[in-house]
Amino acid sequence: MNNTVIVRDYIIPADDFALAGEASSSVRKILTQLGVAPDIIKRTSIAMYEAEINAVIHGHGGKAHVEIDENKIFIRISDEGPGIADLELAMQEGYSTAPDSVREMGFGAGMGLSNMKKHSDILNIDTEVNRGTIVDITVFFNKP
Amino acid sequence: MKITEIAETLNAEILTSNNGDIDVQTACSADLMSDVMAFSKENTMLLTGLVNPQVIRTAEMMDIRVVVFVRGKKPLDNMIEMAEEKGIVLLATQYPLFEASGRLYQKGIRGRGV
Ligand SMILES: Nc1ncnc2c1ncn2[C@@H]1O[C@H](COP(=O)(O)OP(=O)(O)OP(=O)(O)O)[C@@H](O)[C@H]1O
Ligand SMILES: [Mg+2]
Numbered sequence: 508m509n510n511t512v513i514v515r516d517y518i519i520p521a522d523d524f525a526l527a528g529e530a531s532s533s534v535r536k537i538l539t540q541l542g543v544a545p546d547i548i549k550r551t552s553i554a555m556y557e558a559e560i561n562a563v564i565h566g567h568g569g570k571a572h573v574e575i576d577e578n579k580i581f582i583r584i585s586d587e588g589p590g591i592a593d594l595e596l597a598m599q600e601g602y603s604t605a606p607d608s609v610r611e612m613g614f615g616a617g618m619g620l621s622n623m624k625k626h627s628d629i630l631n632i633d634t635e636v637n638r639g640t641i642v643d644i645t646v647f648f649n650k651p
Numbered sequence: 652m653k654i655t656e657i658a659e660t661l662n663a664e665i666l667t668s669n670n671g672d673i674d675v676q677t678a679c680s681a682d683l684m685s686d687v688m689a690f691s692k693e694n695t696m697l698l699t700g701l702v703n704p705q706v707i708r709t710a711e712m713m714d715i716r717v718v719v720f721v722r723g724k725k726p727l728d729n730m731i732e733m734a735e736e737k738g739i740v741l742l743a744t745q746y747p748l749f750e751a752s753g754r755l756y757q758k759g760i761r762g763r764g765v
Contacts, residue, residue, distance in 0.1 A: 525729075528708035532737075535711070545714070552712040553688060560705075600689075613701045613709075616685030 513537060513575040519559055519584070521568030524612055530571040531556040534582070537575065543648055550626040551580055551646045557619040558584040558642045564609050565589070566640055579628075579647045587639040594634060598624070652676070652760060654717065654740055657696075660754050663719065663744035666726065667735050673716050677763045680752045684709040691715075692763045698751055702726050707733050716740060721748045 515537070517530035531552055538548045555571075562569040566586025574581045591597045598620045605615025624630050629645035654670045657663065678696035681687050687697060687709050696717040697710055702724045710718050717740045720726060725743050726734075734741050744751055 525704045527705065528712070532708065532711060549712075549714055556708070556712045557688060610683075612703055613682065613684035613705055616683055616689070618685045618689035622689045 511576070513541075513573075515571075515573045517571040517573075519562045519569045519571055519586070521563065523568075524563065527560055527563040528556055530573075531559050534571075534573055534580075538580070541575070547646060547648055551582075551644075554623045554626040554630075554644045554646065555582050555584070557623045558582070558644060560614060561619055561642070562586045562588075562640075564605060564612075564614060569639075578649065579645055582644040583641060584644075585639065585641040590636040590638055590640055591632075591634040592636050594632060652755075652758060654742075656758075657717070657719070657755070658742055660758055661719065661742065661744040661746055661751055663742040666731050666741040666743055667739070669735050669738060670740050671738070673740060675717055675760065678752070678755060678760050679762050680748050682748070687713060687715075694763050696760070698748060698755075700724060700748055702730070704730055704733060706730075707737065707739060710734075710739050711737050717742070719744060719751060721746055721751050 520526050535552050562584050566588030569586030572583040596602055600621045601617040603615050603617030609615040627644040628647050631643040634640040652675045658665050675695045677694045679691045679694040680698040682699055682701045684705055697715045698719045698721055700721050702720055707730055719742045721744055723745045
């Protein structure tokens with residue numbers, strides 16, 4: 508039996524815009540080395556990068572935990588930031604509380620959460636105001 | 652379209668050295684990386700007036716192989732290094748976004764959107 512699981516943990520630094528995306532970039536490299544199909548790598552990259560950027564710009568930084576087995580990749584991006592008061596509203600395309608400083612960096616269109624949903628097979632968001640946000644993304648390598 | 656031909660069309664400077672044999676057929680133009688993430692589909696090239704490391708990052712995630720900075724903007728050395736490490740080609744042109752896009756469209760480059 509080949510049940511090898513690759514586990515990785517990353518720190519997502521707060522407010523360091525130059526480093527934002529390092530974790531997603533590293534996971535992308537692992538998936539490429541494993542020979543995962545390019546369209547799956549792209550979907551995973553998009554979903555994880557959107558979550559990672561959110562942790563940086565909205566969540567005061569956080570952590571990424573990644574588990575890869577032969578069937579799927581599971582990604583947990585967690586932060587201890589302000590949380591999301593109305594998740595249903597936040598999921599809507601175009602809804603954003605990003606300040607102008609974030610928009611000047613090229614983000615804050617309010618597309619991230621819906622884009623994450625589009626590209627992950629399972630998306631679970633657990634959020635509480637003043638406690639933080641946990642985003643769980645699962646992408647399957649072979650569609651059942 | 653080869654990198655050298657793109658550079659000629661845009662009167663652009665090629666900023667990276669690893670320019671391989673990329674053949675560009677499709678492109679998108681945007682200053683907002685959120686939009687590139689959400690709306691760009693399978694485009695090989697990005698034209699943008701935004702200059703920061705997240706442009707390179709976004710290109711990496713979206714499998715974009717070539718980035719053209721418009722309006723005479725130039726990335727810092729650390730961005731060029733980052734692009735080279737990821738095999739992404741960088742160019743810089745004086746043309747504004749609309750003009751640069753139009754010139755490439757005229758030569759047959761097309762956008763693949765939503
Ligand atoms: N980790 C988080 N912590 C706190 N609030 C968040 C978090 N993630 C998202 N939000 C809230 O949800 C809103 C919508 O998020 P979404 O990712 O869709 O858009 P955005 O980040 O504002 O812009 P874009 O993703 O298009 O660059 C955000 O503006 C913010 O208010
Ligand atoms: Mg976002």
